[in-house]
Amino acid sequence: MKDGKTIEELERIFHPRGVAIVGASNNNGNLGKFFLDGFIQQGFDKDNLYVVHPGEQEVIGVKAYPTAQDIPGDVDLAVVFSPRETVPKVVRDCSMKGIKGVVICTSGFGEKDSEGIRLEQEIVEISRRNGTRLIGPNCVGIYCPSSNLVNFAGVMPKESGPVGMFSHSGSLSVMFPVAAATQGIYFSKAVSCGNVCDLNESDLLEYFGQDPETDIIIAYMEGVVEGRRFYRLARQVSKVKPILLWKGGTSDVGSRAASSHTGALTGSAIVWEAVFKQTGMIKVDSAEEMLDYLQAFYFLPLPRGNRVAIVSGMGGMGVAIADACIEYGLEIAQLSQYTRKRLDEVVPQMGTCTDNPVDLGMLSTFNSQLYVDTIEALGKDEGVDMLLITRGSWKSDYMEKVLAVLGEVEKPIVFVTTPARKRVMEEPLPMKGVAFYTDGRRAALVLSKMVAYNRFRSDN
Amino acid sequence: MKDGKTIEELERIFHPRGVAIVGASNNNGNLGKFFLDGFIQQGFDKDNLYVVHPGEQEVIGVKAYPTAQDIPGDVDLAVVFSPRETVPKVVRDCSMKGIKGVVICTSGFGEKDSEGIRLEQEIVEISRRNGTRLIGPNCVGIYCPSSNLVNFAGVMPKESGPVGMFSHSGSLSVMFPVAAATQGIYFSKAVSCGNVCDLNESDLLEYFGQDPETDIIIAYMEGVVEGRRFYRLARQVSKVKPILLWKGGTSDVGSRAASSHTGALTGSAIVWEAVFKQTGMIKVDSAEEMLDYLQAFYFLPLPRGNRVAIVSGMGGMGVAIADACIEYGLEIAQLSQYTRKRLDEVVPQMGTCTDNPVDLGMLSTFNSQLYVDTIEALGKDEGVDMLLITRGSWKSDYMEKVLAVLGEVEKPIVFVTTPARKRVMEEPLPMKGVAFYTDGRRAALVLSKMVAYNRFRSDN
Numbered sequence: 057m058k059d060g061k062t063i064e065e066l067e068r069i070f071h072p073r074g075v076a077i078v079g080a081s082n083n084n085g086n087l088g089k090f091f092l093d094g095f096i097q098q099g100f101d102k103d104n105l106y107v108v109h110p111g112e113q114e115v116i117g118v119k120a121y122p123t124a125q126d127i128p129g130d131v132d133l134a135v136v137f138s139p140r141e142t143v144p145k146v147v148r149d150c151s152m153k154g155i156k157g158v159v160i161c162t163s164g165f166g167e168k169d170s171e172g173i174r175l176e177q178e179i180v181e182i183s184r185r186n187g188t189r190l191i192g193p194n195c196v197g198i199y200c201p202s203s204n205l206v207n208f209a210g211v212m213p214k215e216s217g218p219v220g221m222f223s224h225s226g227s228l229s230v231m232f233p234v235a236a237a238t239q240g241i242y243f244s245k246a247v248s249c250g251n252v253c254d255l256n257e258s259d260l261l262e263y264f265g266q267d268p269e270t271d272i273i274i275a276y277m278e279g280v281v282e283g284r285r286f287y288r289l290a291r292q293v294s295k296v297k298p299i300l301l302w303k304g305g306t307s308d309v310g311s312r313a314a315s316s317h318t319g320a321l322t323g324s325a326i327v328w329e330a331v332f333k334q335t336g337m338i339k340v341d342s343a344e345e346m347l348d349y350l351q352a353f354y355f356l357p358l359p360r361g362n363r364v365a366i367v368s369g370m371g372g373m374g375v376a377i378a379d380a381c382i383e384y385g386l387e388i389a390q391l392s393q394y395t396r397k398r399l400d401e402v403v404p405q406m407g408t409c410t411d412n413p414v415d416l417g418m419l420s421t422f423n424s425q426l427y428v429d430t431i432e433a434l435g436k437d438e439g440v441d442m443l444l445i446t447r448g449s450w451k452s453d454y455m456e457k458v459l460a461v462l463g464e465v466e467k468p469i470v471f472v473t474t475p476a477r478k479r480v481m482e483e484p485l486p487m488k489g490v491a492f493y494t495d496g497r498r499a500a501l502v503l504s505k506m507v508a509y510n511r512f513r514s515d516n
Numbered sequence: 517m518k519d520g521k522t523i524e525e526l527e528r529i530f531h532p533r534g535v536a537i538v539g540a541s542n543n544n545g546n547l548g549k550f551f552l553d554g555f556i557q558q559g560f561d562k563d564n565l566y567v568v569h570p571g572e573q574e575v576i577g578v579k580a581y582p583t584a585q586d587i588p589g590d591v592d593l594a595v596v597f598s599p600r601e602t603v604p605k606v607v608r609d610c611s612m613k614g615i616k617g618v619v620i621c622t623s624g625f626g627e628k629d630s631e632g633i634r635l636e637q638e639i640v641e642i643s644r645r646n647g648t649r650l651i652g653p654n655c656v657g658i659y660c661p662s663s664n665l666v667n668f669a670g671v672m673p674k675e676s677g678p679v680g681m682f683s684h685s686g687s688l689s690v691m692f693p694v695a696a697a698t699q700g701i702y703f704s705k706a707v708s709c710g711n712v713c714d715l716n717e718s719d720l721l722e723y724f725g726q727d728p729e730t731d732i733i734i735a736y737m738e739g740v741v742e743g744r745r746f747y748r749l750a751r752q753v754s755k756v757k758p759i760l761l762w763k764g765g766t767s768d769v770g771s772r773a774a775s776s777h778t779g780a781l782t783g784s785a786i787v788w789e790a791v792f793k794q795t796g797m798i799k800v801d802s803a804e805e806m807l808d809y810l811q812a813f814y815f816l817p818l819p820r821g822n823r824v825a826i827v828s829g830m831g832g833m834g835v836a837i838a839d840a841c842i843e844y845g846l847e848i849a850q851l852s853q854y855t856r857k858r859l860d861e862v863v864p865q866m867g868t869c870t871d872n873p874v875d876l877g878m879l880s881t882f883n884s885q886l887y888v889d890t891i892e893a894l895g896k897d898e899g900v901d902m903l904l905i906t907r908g909s910w911k912s913d914y915m916e917k918v919l920a921v922l923g924e925v926e927k928p929i930v931f932v933t934t935p936a937r938k939r940v941m942e943e944p945l946p947m948k949g950v951a952f953y954t955d956g957r958r959a960a961l962v963l964s965k966m967v968a969y970n971r972f973r974s975d976n
Contacts, residue, residue: 087879163867194867196878208878225832227878231934276832304835307842309873316869317831342840342957343833343934371777372685372736373803375764380802382767407623407654409776413769418656418668418687419547474691474803497802 066263069157071203072132074104079138080115088137094209124149133157140164144178151186160193166251195250196226217242220270222260224278224318240485244269256281265293278305278314294336298353302340336512352502355486356468358510361441363389365434366413368446369420374413377496384504395437402429424454435465442468472496526723529617531663532592534564539598540575548597554669584609593617600624604638611646620653626711655710656686677702680730682720684738684778700945704729716741725753738765738774754796758813762800796972812962815946816928818970821901823849825894826873828906829880834873837956844964855897862889884914895925902928932956
């Protein structure tokens with residue numbers, strides 16, 4: 057299979073002329089009906105939606121046909137929910153109809169038992185013979201807001217954005233777009249690829265690597281089908297777009313669980329450590345980390361170096377954040393003579409420190425201008441690559457004033473919002489040049505990942 | 517100095533008959549006035565409040581006296597904000613008046629310059645000579661809600677609770693009580709001990725160790741004055757009360773910053789690793805971790821062992837959380853035959869897993885009862901020491917139903933709330949037996965700390 061061809065096939069899957077929902081029925085709790093409803097809610101043109109079901113005439117206002125071959129209009133994508141034993145016939149019917157992409161949501165295949173393994177082999181053979189491409193089985197389908205494809209009704213954002221995702225976990229392919237939207241981060245596509253019996257991690261990585269709608273790639277993976285190809289692609293794509301990879305199943309038990317989850321062979325933790333190092337992919341270890349990193353790569357410019365300036369209104373916090381920065385390989389920036397002089401002018405004498413980490417003292421809580429002047433001075437210092445600020449001021453004009461000077465800084469700026477401050481006032485959403493975290497240590501880790509990625513890009 | 521005497525002295529400081537605010541004036545932005553106002557807002561009896569200032573008659577309705585010796589009523593505590601050069605005389609005056617506790621908030625002493633070091637030595641000598649005890653200098657004072665002492669006006673909770681804190685960082689001694697209150701966690705006392713020129717970490721640890729109002733001790737420390745005594749006390753107190761210690765200044769730069777912050781000698785990271793291991797103190801590495809651990813020790817029973825049962829409605833999340841649990845030294849519990857049988861009865865077949873980690877499948881989002889039955893079955897399993905549940909159900913009756921069965925479980929139960937779920941519904945506050953975290957990895961870390969602490973208590 058040529059790569060260019062696969063990209064073209066995926067392009068058509070993401071932007072289908074018509075979609076058939078196979079196995080949707082009027083039964084209560086029917087999953088196909090739930091997804092059909094999702095497509096309608098998401099704004100997919102009802103005239104290009106079809107139900108395939110042997111016993112239904114119509115499901116929530118959409119006409120049903122006994123088989124895919126009976127559908128009159130053009131269909132490029134089928135999403136299958138019918139029982140596993142019917143799936144080989146469904147794939148055959150779809151091929152006959154000329155449907156190029158079949159997403160099999162039905163589970164109970166390779167991840168389940170020997171009969172499931174046999175059935176999975178059978179559908180792969182049918183699809184190969186007919187040039188039909190499969191996603192899944194055991195997945196929740198495709199989310200693509202620009203063409204109104206949806207994987208979970210009612211909660212997926214309608215806005216498109218530059219994040220492309222593929223995931224062995226269906227629920228994470230739902231969870232991340234929903235969670236990220238609360239920070240104003242949107243997705244181009246999210247693909248739940250389940251047992252990857254045909255289209256796999258490498259195909260999707262290659263697609264996103266060249267997709268003009270995608271600037272950042274995130275993934276949850278338990279194993280990898282074509283290890284070498286994935287490695288080569290990851291190294292190549294990382295040079296252009298950051299890849300945030302959460303690798304599950306690295307422990308023995310995790311690995312066993314992954315095998316019952318998606319039938320994946322997970323690979324050892326040591327091998328994966330090396331893969332991360334050599335490919336420039338960014339290693340993610342939890343859902344929260346994924347959202348942390350995503351926020352940074354979405355909103356911040358890459359830092360030019362590893363020198364951080366720390367500003368706090370709490371000396372203890374500044375000390376502890378400096379510890380964390382150093383632990384994660386950042387350098388505490390040496391401030392220039394000019395900057396020190398400027399800080400000595402603006403920062404009051406008592407209970408403060410104008411060396412880096414800069415401590416503005418507790419009364420800075422009531423002094424927005426002090427933060428503004430400090431950020432401005434540090435932003436101009438050529439020896440500072442990025443700023444990490446524990447937000448002190450509780451004045452309502454604070455963020456407005458700070459944001460006014462940020463345009464001139466053009467370095468990553470990260471604010472740490474303490475839970476105490478959050479109690480007093482609402483934070484703004486992250487925005488170009490500025491990200492927000494609730495913990496200094498997490499912020500330091502995020503910045504270290506950006507530094508490492510920038511270094512990979514410079515070296516390769 | 518006998519220990520029993522120090523405890524008695526601290527007891528009087530925490531419950532003073534009268535308080536003198538030294539250096540409060542009617543000037544705009546005067547820190548003493550701000551604190552005086554804080555005492556009044558907190559509910560401290562105005563009749564037992566006094567201002568000491570050479571040039572004022574009255575400050576916000578509180579009568580002022582030229583020196584402490586001029587105050588007519590009984591005073592056990594003075595809180596000092598006057599300029600550093602006046603502090604030796606202030607301490608002398610307080611001693612003459614018979615005030616046994618002087619909290620020096622003024623900064624610019626040992627942490628600042630040679631003149632500051634000299635002044636600090638002078639006030640220590642004066643206090644020793646007169647039997648007056650000092651807290652600070654360079655601190656923000658004492659918070660003790662049961663006697664209406666307050667360190668920062670307007671934000672401190674009025675409720676008392678079982679958490680005792682001491683901190684080299686003044687702002688953290690404010691931040692933690694404010695932040696913890698949002699989770700229903702309250703403090704007995706929080707002491708900002710600044711440069712610890714007299715009463716030090718060991719004195720406070722010993723006090724909290726025997727304080728009937730305190731069940732959990734938390735601390736932010738940059739260094740330690742009496743290392744051996746602190747070590748001995750920590751080991752002893754840990755057997756009865758958990759000590760959550762955030763140690764700042766462990767890196768070179770952090771250490772330098774700490775020295776300019778509170779003049780502390782911080783000690784090497786390696787030494788501190790050993791201290792944590794041998795004393796049973798719980799190592800905290802960030803503000804968020806402190807709040808995470810505090811929630812657990814506040815609301816959860818200690819786990820009897822390290823065997824965890826994981827429940828998810830997202831297979832990928834379950835796999836990744838199992839990885840994190842193992843990384844942190846927990847064991848994935850082997851479920852009993854009986855539990856497996858029970859789970860096979862209640863959990864639907866498709867896209868689920870009844871082995872641990874238990875995966876209830878994506879549709880569990882709409883099935884509260886499924887979670888309830890699963891939690892009940894796992895709770896009864898003798899081979900399960902604690903439960904870690906990724907909350908799946910978005911039904912409004914979910915938590916109510918779950919909480920109804922939790923009473924019978926009597927094991928630590930931790931829920932992981934995904935940001936996506938948070939968007940759909942409000943979480944309840946943590947409560948007896950139940951804690952909430954926003955990340956599975958963080959939850960696994962928390963449980964591992966509880967297991968380690970329980971092991972220390974059993975072994976010692």
